[in-house]
Amino acid sequence: MTQSSPRPPSHNDDTLAGEYVLGTLDTAARVEVERRLQYDSALRDAVDRWETRFAPYSALATPVEPSPGLWSRIERSIDTAHRTPPSHENPRPRPGWWQSLALWRATTFAGAAAALILALTLLQTPGTPQAPRFVIVLMTPQHTQAGWLVQAASPDELELVPLGRFELPPGKALEFWTKADDWKGPVSLGLIKPGERSHLNLDDLPPLENNQLFELTLEDAGGSPLGRPSGPIEFIGRAVSL
Amino acid sequence: MAPVTNAVTDNDHDGLLNACAAGDKQALQRLYTLEGASMLGVVQRIVRDRAAAEDIIHDAFVRIWTRAETFDAARGSARTWMFSVARHLALDHVRRHRREFTAGDEIDHHADPLEGHSHHPAPADHFDWQGHGELERCLAHLPPERRNCLFHAYVDGFSHQEIAIRSGHPLGTVKAWIKRSLAALRECLS
Known part of the structure; x- marks a missing residue:
C-alpha cells in the first residue's frame, strides 16, 4: 500500500505542498497531505522546499518572551515522553496489525454486559479525571442494536469497547473510519478485531471534535483497497462531548 | 524591519538536535533558549492567545524531543524543522478554534457580498x-x-x-x- 515516488512532484502537487506550508488547506486536505507525506517522497521534498523558502519570513512575527515556568513544564513532560520512530516507517492506515480474524469472532454475553455496565458507569461520572471527554455509541445503521462503545479520555486517543457479538464472514474484516464535519472524506483508523477492546492513537489526526462521524465498514480482509469505505456500513455513530 | 541575523548558525541547531536524539536534555534547553521567544512569537501571531500559544510551544518542544531522531539534515535546516513543527501545531489549533468563520457557512463563490466591488483602495x-x-x-x-x-x-x-x-x-x-x-x-x- 505504500509506494515511494521517485518522480518530481506534479505542478498540482507542488502547489498543494505550498498551500500546506502556507496553511491555507482545510482540515481534510491537511490530513490528506500529512497522510501522503508518510510515503510520498516527491510530495515530502516539495513540502521541504516550501518550508525552507518561507522559513525566513518567520522573522516577520515579533518574538515573545515565554513565561518563566514554561521550560520547567516542557522538562517535566519530556521526562515521561516516549520517543517515536520516524513516522514514514509507521504508516497509517495499517491493516494487518492483528493476525487472525477468526480468533476474534465471538465475545460472551457476560463480557458484553460487563462492558455496557462499565460504559454506563463512565457516562454517569463525567467529572472524574478518568472520564472520557467524548463518547460514541456505534449502532447498526437501523439503530436497532449498539455494537461498540468508543470512548476518548483525551482528544487523541480512543478506546473501542465491544458491546455485543459480531460474526465476521470469512475473508472479511471490519475497518474503522472517521470523518469530521469539514473533512472531505473519511480517514481510515485501521482494522478492528471483533469482540476485543482496542486502543487507537490519533496522533496523526486533528483532535476529536463534537459530532465527528465514526463508522465500521465490512471490507475484504486487509481493508478497503480504495482508501475510503467500499463495503457496507455495519455500525455508525457520532462523537458526543461530555 | 531589518533582516534577522542569528548569532548561531544552523549547524549549531543540527548538532543540538542530534544531541536531543541521543537523549541530551541540556541540548533541548539550549534550543529553547535560542529559539523559544522567536517560536512563541510565530505561534502567538497565529493563535492570538497567549496561554494557547505557550501550550503549543510546550507541545512543540515535546514533539521536537520525541521526534529529534526523525530529523534529516538533508531535507532542510534544523531551525526550519523546529519552526515548522510549532507552526503546524498552531495552524491545527486555529483551524479547530476559528470554526465560526467556516462552520455551516459553506463556501459559496457566488454569494460573496463584496463581489462586484471594483474600487478597492x-x-x-x-x-x-x-x-x-x-x-x-x-x-x-x-x-x-x-x-x-x-x-x-x-x-x-x-x-x-x-x-x-x-x-x-x-x-x-x-x-x-x-x-x-x-x-x-x-x-x-x-
Missing part, C-alpha cells in the same frame, strides 16, 4: 517582507495584494476565508491568487 504591502531570503526576487514580481495574501496565510495563519474578509477580495479570487502566486514563485525559482 490602492494596494499596499501589509508586510515588511524585503530582505529575508531567496524568495525575495520572485516575490517582488507579484502585485502587492497577492504578496499580502501569502503573508497573511504564512505569518497570520489566516484561512482563505479570513484573507478574503480581511482584504475585501472575493473568496474565489483569493484562492486563485494564492495558487497562481505559488506557481509563479515556482516558475521564477526554477
Whole structure:
C-alpha cells in the first residue's frame, strides 16, 4: 500500500505542498497531505522546499518572551515522553496489525454486559479525571442494536469497547473510519478485531471534535483497497462531548 | 524591519538536535533558549492567545524531543524543522478554534457580498517582507495584494476565508491568487 515516488512532484502537487506550508488547506486536505507525506517522497521534498523558502519570513512575527515556568513544564513532560520512530516507517492506515480474524469472532454475553455496565458507569461520572471527554455509541445503521462503545479520555486517543457479538464472514474484516464535519472524506483508523477492546492513537489526526462521524465498514480482509469505505456500513455513530 | 541575523548558525541547531536524539536534555534547553521567544512569537501571531500559544510551544518542544531522531539534515535546516513543527501545531489549533468563520457557512463563490466591488483602495504591502531570503526576487514580481495574501496565510495563519474578509477580495479570487502566486514563485525559482 505504500509506494515511494521517485518522480518530481506534479505542478498540482507542488502547489498543494505550498498551500500546506502556507496553511491555507482545510482540515481534510491537511490530513490528506500529512497522510501522503508518510510515503510520498516527491510530495515530502516539495513540502521541504516550501518550508525552507518561507522559513525566513518567520522573522516577520515579533518574538515573545515565554513565561518563566514554561521550560520547567516542557522538562517535566519530556521526562515521561516516549520517543517515536520516524513516522514514514509507521504508516497509517495499517491493516494487518492483528493476525487472525477468526480468533476474534465471538465475545460472551457476560463480557458484553460487563462492558455496557462499565460504559454506563463512565457516562454517569463525567467529572472524574478518568472520564472520557467524548463518547460514541456505534449502532447498526437501523439503530436497532449498539455494537461498540468508543470512548476518548483525551482528544487523541480512543478506546473501542465491544458491546455485543459480531460474526465476521470469512475473508472479511471490519475497518474503522472517521470523518469530521469539514473533512472531505473519511480517514481510515485501521482494522478492528471483533469482540476485543482496542486502543487507537490519533496522533496523526486533528483532535476529536463534537459530532465527528465514526463508522465500521465490512471490507475484504486487509481493508478497503480504495482508501475510503467500499463495503457496507455495519455500525455508525457520532462523537458526543461530555 | 531589518533582516534577522542569528548569532548561531544552523549547524549549531543540527548538532543540538542530534544531541536531543541521543537523549541530551541540556541540548533541548539550549534550543529553547535560542529559539523559544522567536517560536512563541510565530505561534502567538497565529493563535492570538497567549496561554494557547505557550501550550503549543510546550507541545512543540515535546514533539521536537520525541521526534529529534526523525530529523534529516538533508531535507532542510534544523531551525526550519523546529519552526515548522510549532507552526503546524498552531495552524491545527486555529483551524479547530476559528470554526465560526467556516462552520455551516459553506463556501459559496457566488454569494460573496463584496463581489462586484471594483474600487478597492490602492494596494499596499501589509508586510515588511524585503530582505529575508531567496524568495525575495520572485516575490517582488507579484502585485502587492497577492504578496499580502501569502503573508497573511504564512505569518497570520489566516484561512482563505479570513484573507478574503480581511482584504475585501472575493473568496474565489483569493484562492486563485494564492495558487497562481505559488506557481509563479515556482516558475521564477526554477
